[in-house]
Amino acid sequence: MSGLEDLYREIILDHYRSPRNRGELPTPPAHRVEGYNPLCGDEVVLYLQVDDGMITDVRVGGQGCSISQSSASMMSAAVKGRSIAQARSLVRSFKSMMSIHEQRLDGGDAGAGSDGTTLEVEEAPEPVDPEAMGELAALQGVVKFPVRIKCATLSWNTLSQGLDELETGA
């Protein structure tokens, strides 16, 4: 019952070995935002170039485990060329993909017959179409390893924070 192949899918390892959009952008005009997980030391630095509400370029720096770094790489590929609204929607979808599975894991079949051990989630998860998630769906397996979920969500929370800062002009 290793489940290792669920965690370390080939596409994840590929993004870990060959991270996409690695590097920096000049600030300004780009916006720089850092995410940090003090517990394990994982670190993600994002450079967001936004023009007219579109994320025209993304660069990723930082260091950490395969899950945090591949998730950041996949995230950068997924949001580059998207509007801020589309990126925010993707953040929501990604985070609910993590939450839904968190629930199913604990409560067996989600819904009827739940024995009450279902984990609390921050927000009611939206239905996620795995097709629409593209290769991000490969990260689904992470939810079987609860301590690693924060590794996968680090870059997404950092992106959220960066978009907030851009929109409030911080």
Added chain:
Amino acid sequence: MSAGDRFAAAGTAAPPRPLDPRALRADVPLLAPDRPGGRIVYLDSAASAQRPRVVVEAMDEYYSTTHANVHRGIYAIAEEATRRYEQARAAVGRLIGAPRPEREIVFTKNATEAINLVAYAWGRHELRRGDVVVLSEIEHHANFVPWLMLREEIGVELRYLRLGADYHLDLSDLDRLVDGARLVAVTCASNVLGTVVDLSPIVTSARRAGALVLADGAQLVPHRPLDVRALGVDFLAFTGHKMLGPTGIGMLWAREELLDAMPPFLGGGEMIRDVRLDGFTPTDIPWRFEAGTPPIAEAVGLEAAVRYLEGIGLERVREHEVALTAYAIERLEAVHGDRVKIFGPAPDPLRRSGVISFAVEGVHPHDVAQVLDTRNVCVRAGHHCAKPLMRRLGVSATTRASLYLYNDEEDVEALVDALGEVRRLFR
């Protein structure tokens, strides 16, 4: 009563018989070979050891037959609880050669609290702006942060012994660093590198400078015979759960006259002689430093752990760990040397412990530990509460395997095999 008693017959006169780790594992419920889900290969004793059954049984027995609060009851079980609590103090003292354990051993929550006790009760009382405290850069956060707090609060100056290329402390500049210092606070053994610090020149230099010496014994007291008089230190902090005892109990040993001159640490019941509306009078040592109801059952469990270790003999534990550490390093280098780098000194009977930190090239320590976990191999990945040392090593984290008396070559082979799986996955 103790399962360790069967070892006691060996005595100390004959050359020590090698340990039988497999038999010792049979004493430890969590390490049972027939555990559902598979035998646990436990290589994280530097974080916390797995206790033998006798420790848990002693605590159960105490709660079932004896428990009452200590130092106040006038009834039989309360007197018995007090007796057993104080008996644990004597046992701990015996283990480290304390001349007067009934006065010199203070029970704390853990080693961290023991060091904080010195920083608060001695440091805040004795140190002034500009006074020098010497640390080393390989300390656990427990022996950095209390002093960094005093630097912020009082303005003490901190100086650091540096790590040499051989993963031992560089003592070439020792006398200059220690000159004018009030305290040298240094670990007995690194929780990351496995370096056993040679305290003798440090103590000599500190004496000459008129400085006191605090030794963090958390990583050494459980693993080899140690005598505070021979060591020559003034304070020794250590903890129960790393030496087969329960969590929630640690110890500070300090020279009697130092303790006697120190004001209280935490205030409350148990630590006073008298309380008036306008003041209080603290009680005698060691109780002056034990405010509130102490960890009584934990002390009882700790005494069982001490007896178990005494039954086996810490010299045998040391010899076992020295041999096993040499074996583990040799195997890691032979099988994985092309991709595994060990951060620590070469095997040595006196100057190296069974803590082995390493990096697998191209694989983050958390991923290493995750893969090892699927083989039931428990190692630690992270900064090990030693971030200054991580910076010095130029890494954010390491993977750490740590050995104890119940580990054997079979455990080392399980680690070596599982690292093969890591390499296959992260080609």
